[in-house]
Amino acid sequence: MSLINIAMSGLNANSVALNVTAQNVANINTPGYSRQQAVMASVAGSVGNSLSAGMGVEVTSIRRITDGFVVKQVWSTNSSAAFASSFHTSMSQLENTLSADGLNLSSGLDSLFAALNEATTKPESQPLRQQVINEAEALARRFNALNDAMHSQHKDMHDQRNASIAHGNSLLSNIADINSQLMAVQGTGGSAAQLLDTRDALIGELAMVVDIRTTEQPDGSLQVTLASGQPLVMGGEAGQLKAVTHSNDAYMADIHVEFGPQSFAVSSNVGGGLGAISQYQTEVLKPNQVAINDMAKGLADEVNAVLATGIDLNGNPGAPLFTYDPSNPANSLTITDVTADDLAFSSDGNEGNSDVLKALIELSNKPMAITGYGNVSLNDAFTSMVGDVAIKSRQAAADFEANSAMNKDAITQRNNLSAVSSDEEAGNLMVFANAHNANMKVISTANELFDSVLQLF
Template sequence: MNLVNIALSGMNANRVALDVTAQNVANINTPGYSRQQAVMASLAGGKYDKTSPGMGVEVTSIRRVTDQYLVKQTWSTASAANYASGYTSAMSQLENMLGADGFSLSAGLDSLFASLNDATTKPESTPLRQQVINESEALARRFNTLTESLHNQHKDVHDQRNAAISHANSLMSNIAEVNKQIVEMQGTGGNPAQLMDTRDALVGELSKVMEVKTTDQADGSIQVSLASGQPLVMGSDASVIKAIPDPSDPYLADIHIEFGNQTFAVKGDLGGKLGSLHDYQVDVLKPYQDAIDDMARSLADEMNAVLAAGQDLNGNAGKALFSYDPANPAASLTITDIKSDELAFSSDGNPGNSDNLKDLIAISNKPVSITGFGSLSLNDAFTAMVGETAIKARQAESDYQAKQSMFEQSVAARDNVSAVNSDEEAANLMTFANAHNANMKVISTANQLFDSVLQLF
């Protein structure tokens, strides 16, 4: 009887729909899960039977409810948010470092020039002269510790970059493997919904490391590339990202993409975590290291030049107060073995004459050339550095808050379409269960009709 067959098709279709609903409910708290729907279609009746209403219903497919535009928006905003997060974290660390009392070059410079001013009251005084040497040594140590801290942050950025690259390579390999599984499952008529969720999650993680773009392929796979076009994943093949050290600095690196036998240099903005590390290291950290080296070099050269023009208490030509390695001035800055009576405060050797000492004091206001800051005094240069860092840190924090908000909004938009709604699924359970029971009632009715027919004989 067609009545029974139609009802059986209805039972089977609604059973599948109940299974799909159960799967949705089971994954209501699964991050990144995309809810599914059973897509039903009516079965047509016989070709030559105009009185046939149809042959029932079938589930033609199980639809994965998703909007790839919204998914790609989460990837794009995740990349921007993670760039901003990495950049603001680095800038905040730098701001705290430069603002710490122990790293303040301004405080050290003030103390040194204060000791020089004190010495003008009695230029021949051994204690006052020794105080100048002590403050000079303390200032040199400030340069040493500050540049060491900057160097440690420089190395930390290098380590973070290597870790991010390793993570990205692992993600790309996994995306390529899932691509392969999806193609195989679609080829055998399976439902790759869970695999697609997994792949979306992997691409989402990759977008946090660097900005990516994707292209859907007819076989169900996706191609993944950098925003600047270099290939990352094509089908079941994945690239390998490598950091090539800079010959002039082992903690700086150029990024290269190796895909098969081809190598692509990455010159544009990487975005994401890698982009923030690169931009902070190249645009902020390295220039500041150069500027502090300039300050250390200028301090030593200016002080030594003035001292060389004078005479000490013994009538001898002035000796140098500071020494440094030209290749790394701030890290190597130190004082010489100069004694207090060898400080050339006088131009003529007269113990009470402090004309050369006044020239030393004048260095505090003398403009010197500092990379990135122009020509200004040493104290003003460091103050400008601290101020610039504070401004950049505030801007970075504001940018992070905005980008994080955009990311959260994009996730909410995606979840509004794809996430499981408990109320909706509860209604679906009732609807499909009632439809299933109604089809059972149809079968029961068909059986009663058949029994009634049999009783006629």
Template structure:
């Protein structure tokens, strides 16, 4: 009887609806899960002859509730948030270093000039001359430790890049594999919802490492490229990201994409954490290190040149107090090991004469050409560096908060669209359960009608 067949289709369709609802409820707390929805369609008459209401209902598909634009917006804001967060973390470390008392170059200079002033009262005093040497040595250690701190962070950033590249390459391989499985399942009319969620999660992690673009393909796979266009994943083929060390600095690197034997250089900003690492190294850390080197050279040369105009207590020509390696001045700056009586504080070697000492004190106000700061006193240059660090740190903090808020908004929109709503699913359970029972009632009614017909004979 057609009434029973129609009711059976209703039973099957509403049982599928119950299954989908149960799956949603089971995954109400599963991160990244996109709720599903059974799609129903009426079955029309099997023949154009005669009058027929139809043949019941069928489930045409199980729809995954997601919006490609919303998901892409989440990935885009995630890239910016990760970039800002990584940059802020590095900038905060630099600000902490620059604010540390033991790294304060200006304070070290003040201490040295104070020792020079003290010695002007009695230039021939061995203890006072020793104090000059001690403060000079302390100043070199400030330069050394600050430079070493820059170098250590520079090295750490290289290690961060290596880890980010390794993670990115692993994600690319996994995305390509999921692409393959989605295509295979879609070709057999299977439900790839779980695989689509998995792929979205993997691409979300990748977007933290770099800025990406995606393009849906007819076979269900997703093409992934860098924002600048270089291929990352095409179908089931994955690229490999490589960081090629800079010949002049092993902790800097040129980034490139290797796809199927072809190399694509990454020109410009890669975005995400990888972009933040390189940008911070190139735009902030290395210029600061260069400025520190210039300060060390300018001060050491000026001090040594001034000493060269005088004579020590033994009547010998003035010798340098500072020495450094031109390849890395601030990290190698040190005192030469002069004894107190070898300090040439007088132009003629007379014990009470302090004219060269006066010239050394005058260096505190002498200006030098420092990149980014013009002609400026060494102490003022360092103070300006500290100020610049604080200003930039505040700006980066503001940018990070804005990026985080945008990402949170994008995630909220995505979750409102795709996440499971317990109240809605509870209502669906009632709807499908009632429909299922109603179809059972139809079968029961059909059975009663059949029994009544049999009873007539």
């Protein structure tokens, strides 16, 4: 009987819908899960029979509720938020480093010149001369400690880059593998919902490493490239990110993409957390390291040059106070084995004459060539550095807050569209269960009618 066949189609269709709803409810707490929906269509009646209402219903597909534009917004904001987070963290660390009591060069310079000023009251005084040596040594140690702190962060950036590249390459391989599975599923007509959710999640993670662009392919795969165009994933094939170390700095590197036998240099910023590392090293940390080295070299050269014009208490030409390795002045700056008597504060060896000592004091305001800051005094150079880093740190914090908010909004928009709603699914369970029971009632009614017909014979 057509009545039973129609009811059976409704029974089967609503059973599928109930299974889909059950799958949604089971994954209500699964990160990245996109809810599904059974798409139903009426089955047409017999051709040429004007009295046929139709042949029931069928499930034409199970639709994955998602929106490509919304998903790409999540990926894009993932990249921006990861970049902002990494850059903000690095800037905050540098700001804290420069403001630390034991690393503040301005305090060390002030203490050294204060000791020199105090020595003018009695230039021949052994304790006052020794105090100058002590403050010079303390200042050298500040340079050493600040250089070590910056170098440590520089190495941390290098380690983070290697870790990010390793993570990114693992994601690329996994995405290519999912692409291969999706191409196979498309060929057999199987369900691809779980694979698509997995791929979306992997690409979302990759976007935190580097800024990416994606293009859907007819075979079901997704082509992934860097924002600057270099290929990362093509079908079932994955490229590899690689750091090419600078010849003059083992902790600096350029990013390349190796795809098969080809290697592509990435000239622009790669974005994401990896891009933040490179930009911070290149635009902030490295220039400040160079400036600190210039300051250490300038201090040592100028002080030693002035002392060389004087005569010490023993009648000998002035000996240098500072020494350093020209390849890394801030790291190696230290005092010589000079004694209090060796400090040449006088141009004629007269104990009461302090003309050289006064020339040393004048160095506090002498402009020196500091890379990135021009010709300024050492104190002004360091103060400018601290101020510049503070401004950049505040801007990085603001960028982090803004990009994090945009990322949260994009994720919320995606969840509003694709995530499972317990209220909605509860309603669906009632609708499909009632429809299922109604079709069972139709079958029961059809059986009763059939039995009644049989009783007539």
